[in-house]
Amino acid sequence: MYRILVASSIAFFTFLVIMGPLTYRTLIPALESEVKNHLISVREIKKVQIQNFFYEKYGDVHILSKNPLVEQSLPRFSNAFRSAGLDSASYKQVDTYYGPLLEHYQRRFGYQNIFLVDKDGNVVFGIKRNEYLGTNLKTGVYSSFTIGEVFKEGLNNIKFSDLTWSEESKDFVFLGAAPVYDASNTLLGLVMVEIPFSKIDPILLQRDGLGETGEIYVVGDDNFMRSKSRFLKQNTILKLEIDTQATKEALAGHTDIKIIKDYRNIPVLNAYTPLENLRDVHWVLLIKIDKKEAFYAVLALKTNLIIIGTVIAVITIVYLYFYFRKRHLQSGHARH
Structure with a gap:
């Protein structure tokens, strides 16, 4: 015991x-x-x-700015817009030719929209016709908005915005822009894209x-x-x-x-x-x-x-x- x-x-x-x-x-x-x-x-x-x-x-925006399609279409859209406006026959002719090609890139990369803006600030093309089309981002009502700030800095280098509200899509988007030059390295303007928040959201939801x-x-x-x-x-x-x-x-x-x-x-x-x-x-x-x-x-x-x-x-x-x-x-x- x-x-x-x-x-x-x-x-x-x-x-x-x-x-x-x-x-x-x-x-x-x-x-x-x-x-x-x-x-x-x-x-x-x-x-x-x-x-x-x-x-x-x-990289996508940079490559798009170097695309011959963008280099060719931007001055043509700008000339047609300046000479007769968005509803003219000359503008519609340019849009009929280049619009579907640019829309292909919009679908391919999943952009909400693609804009072409000439060096003076005129938004001369948008795949989706929203409130920005036909306005001037240098002197117009949107010059102090996020899109105006992206335009000013995007003329010199690739520029991206933080998330901003898109009234058209009723959702948040990123704005990305890159300068566009012709073959002689003359500045033509810039290409700007809207990237929907849904592109990054899945990363955060996993x-x-x-x-x-x-x-x-x-x-x-x-x-x-x-x-x-x-x-x-x-x-x-x-x-x-x-x-x-x-x-x-x-x-x-x-x-x-x-x-x-x-x-x-x-x-x-x-x-x-x-x-x-x-x-x-x-x-x-x-x-x-x-x-x-x-x-x-x-x-x-x-x-x-x-x-x-x-x-x-x-x-x-x-x-x-x-x-x-x-x-x-x-x-x-x-x-x-």
């Missing part, structure tokens, strides 16, 4: 003093590190995907491996979201201001992963980073998951250790109680 008591005491001591703390110090940090590394991996993958999206669009509370979102340098929140029904693009520790540090150029409170005031594990080299777009990327879900396995392990330790302690205490009670009764009978 004495040997059983000693063995039980050793087992209890081993678990509580050695195995429990040893498991806590080794396994739990490993689990926490695995969760963080997964979130960091998702962050880096999404970062590359977003950067590649912009690099691809820069949340594989982020569980029920994971979210990927982008914030601009004005602290407003450039993506849709999965937790809010209303539109959050350029509507919801995010002023958290993560956005502040990311906008300051820092890359890190921390437990902070998100825009819902809920503790989350947040992996964040600035998106570098997006030319004219200044964004930061944030990947987060609720702390409770992120560390569920860690919490479960802690709970199990406590339960096992408690069960062993109870069994040991009960065993010792009955053991000593029995010894006490036996000693009492022996005296009688």
Whole structure:
């Protein structure tokens, strides 16, 4: 009986003093590190995907500006517009020939629209006739709008806008522009495209491996979201201001992963980073998951250790109680 008591005491001591703390110090940090590394991996993958999206669009606009079709059609549209206007026979003749060819590029690259703007700021062509067509982006009503700013800077180099609202499509678009030159390197104007938000949205919606509370979102340098929140029904693009520790540090150029409170005031594990080299777009990327879900396995392990330790302690205490009670009764009978 004495040997059983000693063995039980050793087992209890081993678990509580050695195995429990040893498991806590080794396994739990490993689990926490695995969760963080997964979130960091998702962050880096999404970062590359977003950067590649912009690099691809820069290349598309640049190639389009060098296309002979654009070089030939821009001066012809400009001359017809200047001489007789958009509704003249001469303009319609140019449009009949070049319009379908330019529309092919619009469909091929998935643009919302393609504009041709001469060097004086006249919007002389648009695949879709919207409010910009026929206006002047240098002196007209839209000169101070995003499209006007893109025109002014796009005459010298490739220029991209941040997300801006398109009244025609009732959605957000990027505006991209590149200067167009003729064979003698004389500036003719620029080609401008509207890239729908739907082109980048799938990158942000892919949340594989982020569980029920994971979210990927982008914030601009004005602290407003450039993506849709999965937790809010209303539109959050350029509507919801995010002023958290993560956005502040990311906008300051820092890359890190921390437990902070998100825009819902809920503790989350947040992996964040600035998106570098997006030319004219200044964004930061944030990947987060609720702390409770992120560390569920860690919490479960802690709970199990406590339960096992408690069960062993109870069994040991009960065993010792009955053991000593029995010894006490036996000693009492022996005296009688």
